[in-house]
Amino acid sequence: MTDRIYARIAGTGSYLPAQVVTNDELAKRVETSDEWIRTRTGIRQRHVAAEGETTVDLAYQASLRALEAAGTTPEEIDLIILGTTTPDLIFPSSACLLQHRLGANGCPAFDVNAACSGFVYALTVADKFIRSGAAKTVLVVGAETLTRMLDWTDRSTCVLFGDGAGAVVLKADSETGILSTHLHADGGKKELLWNPVGVSAGFKPEEHNAGVRVLMTGNEVFKHAVKALDSVVEETLEANGLDRHEIDWLIPHQANLRIIEATAKRLDMPMERVIVTVDKHGNTSSGSVPLALDEAVRSGKVQRGQLLLLEAFGGGFTWGSALLRY
Incomplete structure (x- = not known):
């Protein structure tokens, strides 16, 4: 009988652009305040990509750090999957551009677009490749330059998002x-x-009073996110025959502190066992979960052998979870 194969996280890495925009700085651009943003979202600042700095630039730096942590060379990579909703180009994929820059030419490489759930979706695909024996070493990245599609006069969205990348x-x-x-x-x-901007649909921005920007009905998204994440947490525990108290760390998508707190309450988990980076990074979409994971690992909070629950919710709607023994 063949031994079961697992996909183990051998190394993590992340990267944030140098430019930091605080709530007070945002208050100079749009009618808002540090207090208004913090009390509603938990966000204090976010990183913004410099002019000319792209999603692949961020993904490349995060990937180098993950490869170094794993003691792995680019030549050893069997597959690259990049979760993003802000690719450098329509095609070729950002994963292909990243592959070339890393010097990992020859292995398959493709993007996954599931908005803020992109990393969890990409991680799931990578897990299937490894479990099937089709790959032994996979680079999984979540990277975004979401600030490029923000309306900086719309306080309902511009205060929420930031740029960044994480990789495993x-x-x-x-x-x-x-x-x-x-x-x-x-x-x-x-x-x-x-x-609502696309290639095939022939969308006209002026008809929706929108350019290439994020449109959101915040209260409705909040309600759907809390309900969906509650459900997927329960599904994950039931599938593995686990009690919620057996989870060592919750590493959630960093969209809103109130959503994170609601999920932790569902797990009956104290916030001391929840990784929170939303205050420093804002919502980095598919970069969010791997950024939080890398910070937790490098800070020494997450230790080998511990049980981690990763979860995310994003536009689509999409949502998902991953349970792993680190």
Whole structure:
């Protein structure tokens, strides 16, 4: 009987642009205040990509750090999956551009667009490749330059988002790794959180009073996110026969502190066991979960052998979770 193969996180990495925009600085551009933003979102600042700095630039730096942490060279990579909703180009994919820059030419490389759930979706795909034996070493990245599609006069969205990237190197392992992943989507709610610009649909921005920017109905998104994340947490625990108190760390998508607190309450988990970076990074979409994971690992909070629950919710709607033994 063949031993079961797991996808183990061998190394993590992240990267944030140098430019930091505080709430007070935003208050000079739009009618808002530090107090208004913090009490509603938990965000204090966000990083913004410099002019000419692209999603692939951020992904490249995060990938180098993950590869170094894993003791892995680009030549060892069997597959690259990049979660993003802000690719450098329509095509080729940002994963292909990243592959070339890393010097990992020859292996398959592709993007996954599931908005803020992009990293969890990409991690799930990578896990399937490793479990099937089709790959042994996979680079999974979540990277965004979401501030490029913000309307900086719309305080309902411009205060929320930031730029950044996170990456993990997954390796085949017989001992430990990703235990299960769970993905969902509901395209019927698309207009509650979307960017209505596209190639094929022939969209005219002036008809929606919108350019290339994020449109969101915040209160509705909040309600759907809390409900969906509650459900996927329960699904994950049930699938693995676990009690919620067995989870060592919750590493959630960093969109809003109130959503994070609601999920922690559902798990009956104290906030001391929840990784929170939303105050420093804002919502970095698909970069959010791997950024938080890398910070937790490098700070020494997350230790080998601990049980981690990763979860995310994003436009689409999309949502998902990953349970893993680090």
